[in-house]
Amino acid sequence: MKTLRIGSGAGYSGDRIEPAVELAEHGDLDYLVFECLAERTIALAQQARISDPQGGYDPLLSERMRRVLPFVGVQTGRRRLRVITNMGAANPVSAAAEVRRIAVELGLDLKVLAVVGDDVLTMLQPEFLLDNGQTVGSLGERLISANAYLGVDGILQALHADADVVITGRVADPSLFLAPQMVEFGWAADDWPRLGRGTLVGHLLECAGQVSGGYFADPGFKDVDDLARLGFPLAEIDADGQAVITKVTGSGGRVSRATCTEQLIYEVHDPAAYLTPDVTADFSRVCFVEEGADRVRAQGAGGRSRPERLKVSVGYLDGWIGEGQMSYGGPGAVARAQLARDVVLKRLELIGVKMQDVRAELIGMDSLHGPRSTVEPWEVRLRVAARCEERSEAVRVGNEVETLYTNGPSGGGGASKSVRQVVAVASLLLPRDAVNPRIEA
Known part of the structure; x- marks a missing residue:
């Protein structure tokens, strides 16, 4: 056989x-x-x-x-x-x-x-409903793929x-x-x-x-x-x-x-x-x-x-993520990182950064499961990230973390910052006979 x-x-x-x-x-x-x-x-x-x-x-x-x-x-x-x-x-x-x-x-x-x-x-119609509750038409020029x-x-x-x-x-x-x-x-x-x-x-x-x-x-x-x-x-x-x-x-x-x-x-x-x-x-x-x-x-x-229907993956632009990170080590590392987090969040509020979502976490302490650890680590890394509609606003997030070098708690180091565009994905269903798979040389 x-x-x-x-x-x-x-x-x-x-x-x-x-x-x-x-x-x-x-x-x-x-x-x-x-x-x-x-x-x-x-x-x-x-x-x-x-x-x-x-x-x-x-x-x-x-x-x-x-x-x-x-x-x-x-x-x-x-x-x-x-x-x-x-x-x-x-x-x-x-x-x-x-x-x-x-x-x-x-x-x-x-x-x-x-x-x-x-x-x-090219087959998508404005009234088509995505699984996230939005319509195709609502995406406008942000729609990039289907x-x-x-x-x-x-x-x-x-x-x-x-x-x-x-x-x-x-x-x-x-x-x-x-x-x-x-x-x-x-x-x-x-x-x-x-x-x-x-x-x-x-x-x-x-x-x-x-x-x-x-x-x-x-x-x-x-x-x-x-x-x-x-x-x-x-x-x-x-x-x-x-x-x-x-x-x-x-x-x-x-x-x-x-x-x-x-x-x-x-x-x-x-x-x-x-x-x-x-x-x-x-x-x-x-x-x-x-x-x-x-x-x-x-x-x-x-x-x-x-x-009888095929899943369609729809890609669209959904804003920008600005991020900044800073490390703290040695005795009192957690307390200094917590203070640094508080400072950055307050600063983002004071300077009026326009954000839809923000996340501030201490990697190694509460980034996955929340504040559960009872052991004081010897080193910890602060990460602050926010999603913004405009790139210029996202840039300000990482900048504020970087300013901790001279304006925040002592002992911070290894700062990094980045900005990236968000490519989001949603789904819809199309009738099978609307799709024509074929080969090309």
Whole structure:
């Protein structure tokens, strides 16, 4: 019986590159998938594309492709490695062009296709209601992006067209992994049980190192070996969608029933109805069986018909955050930091800084859980941040923290200040037939 091998080369935009190269070289893979988009990531990419019409794709695309393309294409063994990735972000066509350029530079003859159709900004109507209660029209010129979560459709087109590398924009994370299973095993688009199982595989792999022990590690409670050489996961899948999650032999990390269970419940609101563009997956009966060291069988997933509407992630500008920080150390550090906080908050009031939200905290004392600590730390760092409509107002926040050097309590040092624009994200739903996924060369 045929076994399909799919590896996860990235779990987010800034992820490590070495584990992906390890998978490409030693994983005996059919497919290597790079999942690099978050909701805010694509809004930022759209913003970058406004500044540079040829930009807007993942900043690590070139380096990643340069490292793994030598392993892609027709291989001398029984497997042919192909790459699927959403690193196209806001500009899959330009990303595909960049991959072709790198392939030529490396002396490789590869077919690279882009999947487009997720950008639905021009389809939005002013009266459309977002999940935050605002309308699209109320955003005005602050609206910068609207990307629908595509499913497998465009990727299937590209794979059937014999692409070696498939570059997408906003595609649902599990769909990147489900599409090659559908192609290789010939699953129908309404074979809901198998699509549910294939979606489980995608969900387990989509965050890369999380399922192989990365985010799982907790010294003394959940120990993971050789975390500095964490190996990214791969799945061995049969034609019925049954899968074993594992990693390259000798790589760091850990694949266990516990790591898989933690990843299973990640971002899943209803295990019995996990909505994706391809299927309503049912994870409520999933169980994991350890078949050996770093080998876990995933079974029990099912599925029902897919939703009739697609989620759209809408990005918009929502003001500026001004921030300032200052450290205090030694005896009385907490008291001096508390006084510094009081001074800054009073100063912001006195000079009339226009703020919508403000946060003033002592990192190491109350920044996460409020004033709970009873132990006096030897050092503490003050952080004051505020959200403002105008950049000029946000600048004043960091400036006031910096003035503590000579106007605040003694012993302050290591001041820093910054201003950044807020790119906020909201969601709405569009009818499936309003979105047209397709491939471009």
